[in-house]
């Protein structure tokens with residue numbers, strides 16, 4: 001079949017995008033020159049949210065498979081996509097500077113026309129958070145989190161929350177790895193051996209850390225009930241962080257690191273947005289029905305998604321103190337000839 005020539009503006013449907021700015025102030029016959037910027041900034045954010053969501057879903061698709069080899073194209077593809085999410089987030093953080101060129105007085109020219117619309121009603125943002133793995137019960141402000149949404153949007157967000165998030169899928173993948181099993185590898189079992197080295201590294205007064213280590217990593221101890229990462233997944237994640245220099249663990253390490261980058265950048269966005277909001281509306285409540293800057297501060301503090309991965313760094317040891325891995329394991333973790 002002959003291909004029809006594609007025309008730039010048709011392909012990008014610019015007729016829709018470039019005609020999608022309708023300032024409320026103009027509808028009220030009021031001149032508010034900065035409302036155009038306000039609309040375009042939000043639309044740009046929404047487009048990037050859409051792209052982020054697309055990437056996150058592709059990574060979820062990879063981890064929905066029954067098996068994902070540590071040394072497979074899948075892992076490197078997932079790492080690549082998570083890097084892209086991070087790069088998008090960097091844009092989203094820095095884009096705040098354009099928003100900040102609008103002064104509080106400029107905003108007041110049209111703010112009242114927008115009620116009760118707010119970024120708080122961005123379902124793409126809520127869905128992206130849920131798909132990355134922020135669970136409802138970890139949310140601050142649960143009472144108003146979806147209260148401002150239309151019924152169909154509320155349902156959509158709730159439906160997504162029922163799906164397996166990236167956190168859940170990666171947790172399962174880690175739990176399936178062999179390093180999770182005690183008795184695997186060394187004579188006494190890797191985690192017993194690691195405990196001895198870890199105990200030596202503790203400073204005076206840090207003994208409670210050893211109890212915590214035992215409950216986190218040793219068999220027969222009660223695992224902390226408030227954690228979302230199970231014991232097996234925690235073992236694998238720590239093992240990957242410790243022995244990441246071995247070729248087959250490098251992809252998984254980059255993956256975990258990619259999740260931490262995303263959390264870090266999301267937090268940067270939350271703080272940046274919160275500071276901008278404080279300057280813009282002071283102590284006033286948000287148009288979206290929350291407590292405004294106060295809510296945003298709590299969300300910034302509480303909505304770290306991959307915190308449990310970050311917390312594992314308390315159990316790291318310097319390289320020369322690490323248990324030496326037996327030759328057959330080293331061979332298993334290396335590229336094959």
Ligand code: HEM
Nearest residue numbers: 041045118119120122125277280286287288289290292299
């Ligand atoms: C003048 C500029 C802005 C002001 C004064 C403002 C104000 C607020 C306030 C007060 C909230 C808390 C919820 C509520 O409304 O009660 C909020 C939430 C939110 N805003 Fe903005 N915002 C601004 C710009 C933006 C921009 C450019 C975006 C980009 C999409 C955005 C996205 C969001 C999101 C996603 C939330 C929910 C955050 C969360 O639940 O953690 N806002 N905003």
